[in-house]
Amino acid sequence: MHQNWAGNLTYSAREIVRPTTLEQLADLLAGPERVRALGSRHSFNDVADTDGVHVQVDVLDDGRPAVDVLDADGVENGVVSVNAGLRYGEVSRGLHATGRGLGNMASLPHISVAGAVATATHGSGDANQSLAGAVVGLELMTPAGELRRITRDEHPDVFPGTVVSLGALGVVTRVELATVPTFAVRQDVAEGLPWDAYLENFDAITSAAYSVSAFTSWDEPAVRHVWFKSVVGSDGGGVPQVPGARWSTVPVHPLPGVDASATTEQLGVTGPWHERLSHFRLEFTPSAGAEVQTEYLLPRRNAVAAIEAVRGLGPKVAPLLQTSEIRTVAADDLWLSPFDEPSVGLHFTWLPREADVRALLPDLEAALLPLGARPHWGKVSTVDPRDMAALYPRFGDFRDLAGRFDPDGRLHGGLVARLLG
Known part of the structure; x- marks a missing residue:
């Protein structure tokens, strides 16, 4: 049994698995149990919970640098691809060393990139979007073991539904973030x-x-x-x-x-x-x-x-x-x-x-x-999940998208199961 960071929630999962390769992750997703991605455990409700297996990708090695500054035709394009399980504090240090920066940070640098993005966690500033607003692409593995890369430019019809996804579409392995010159x-x-x-x-x-x-x-x-x-x-x-x-x-x-x-x-x-x-x-x-x-x-x-x-x-x-x-x-x-x-x-x-x-x-x-x-998707409230869903005009589209990515509901659990069930 394991708990969230604050100790107010004991998860239902029977174990935590930390795959080191994409092949290991695919094997896990091909198994019979429900699976949910688990980040840095800074959610205060059961949005990340499952009665199956928790998977963390912080030690996953896909053959690329954990913080990888991308380029197009040999010219840096201001986008960085990061291991989804890294904490923002770790990403920011590596990014700053390259002369680039993120436009915003949350109050805590201790939270994982994928977890913060999936729950629309934010910092502050009139002109600053949430942390999810910096995402221009992501890679995720579906329950079928398919590794998919979805970007704003190439998939404009579904991209807005895949970023703040509550972990309901697959296990995110990498996140691509727009950057700015360091400041x-x-x-x-x-x-x-x-x-x-x-x-x-x-x-x-x-x-x-x-x-x-x-x-x-x-x-x-x-x-x-x-x-x-x-x-x-x-x-x-x-x-x-x-x-x-x-x-x-x-x-x-x-x-x-x-x-x-x-x-x-x-x-x-x-x-x-x-x-x-x-x-x-x-x-x-x-x-x-x-x-x-x-x-x-x-x-x-x-x-x-x-x-x-x-x-x-x-x-x-x-x-x-x-x-x-x-x-x-x-x-x-x-x-x-x-x-x-x-x-x-x-x-x-x-x-x-x-x-x-x-x-x-x-x-x-x-x-x-x-x-x-x-x-907030990751914090305590007493609002009924059906009423929460009704607050989002595109929730029906998201439900359909989740059904296409995970037709058997193997990524359901906790709050997500109540929202989509």
Whole structure:
């Protein structure tokens, strides 16, 4: 028996298999049992679960470099192909060494590429799409043992349905990501920004830097911290222009009272993109470990109304909360992505009291679902899977696609089985 990273979920799979070759993976998929890909176990629900076999591809060797900068006719095209089981922190270091970078990172560099992409995990920034938005191609092995490469350019009819796929189409072995020239970032933290100032200037604040995240416990008189990650230009960059901001003079952690040694460097110190865009350093265990997470993604046009609705529930929310984060995300065209228009994410890191959290969530969902909220695919919610499916206009097309790739449902399990069953 094995558990997810936070320890709030025990998986049903009888074993974990880590094939080292494509042939071994094909043999596993040809067997009689159900199979589900397992990433870095940073999902807080059973989206990756199965009663059969879990497969991890982090040690899979297909004869190519784990981080392989591609080219077209001998000219680099800005695309990198990576082993799907690698963590973003590992990919980013290898990529930076080549002079390239990713446009965005999630809060944690510890999550696997394929797992984050499959669940529409995201970072922050008005112009930054989710991590899945950087995908231009992927390779996956279907339950029939067929290795397929699907790209945006060559398969425009089905590509948008194969990226955020919840692992329902096959075991992803490689992911192709669009890159940018490497760049430098500084990180500054504003403290105690009054709620009125934050909400009245929401658009100006979220656009004041490349990536902006606000942290709160919802019952506080002010937004506790707002983290600004700014791209540094030839002039050396500077502190973002935010009226009324009081800038922290010591490093801070997203969780109140926790030592900041695990966080990426702050106080305006310039560093490479992969050492600033995430909140935490790869070498440290992030956050508190024992926790439960929930997130709701909403249309940005309803951001202020959603924030005010949660503030109204502050007395109920705060006693169960470690911290909460507010982020913005740009739109994409992926079928199961919750970001079909500019969006805002309201993220909750709870104390490890899941029964109490689940008792509270219907109140949160009653306030947020009428505003267009969709639960994060990999986090805890109490929304019925049938209702979750109904929130996505292309879900019927995705169901059909999953039926073509996996006609016998051997990749079904956990949340995916309830969605597609």
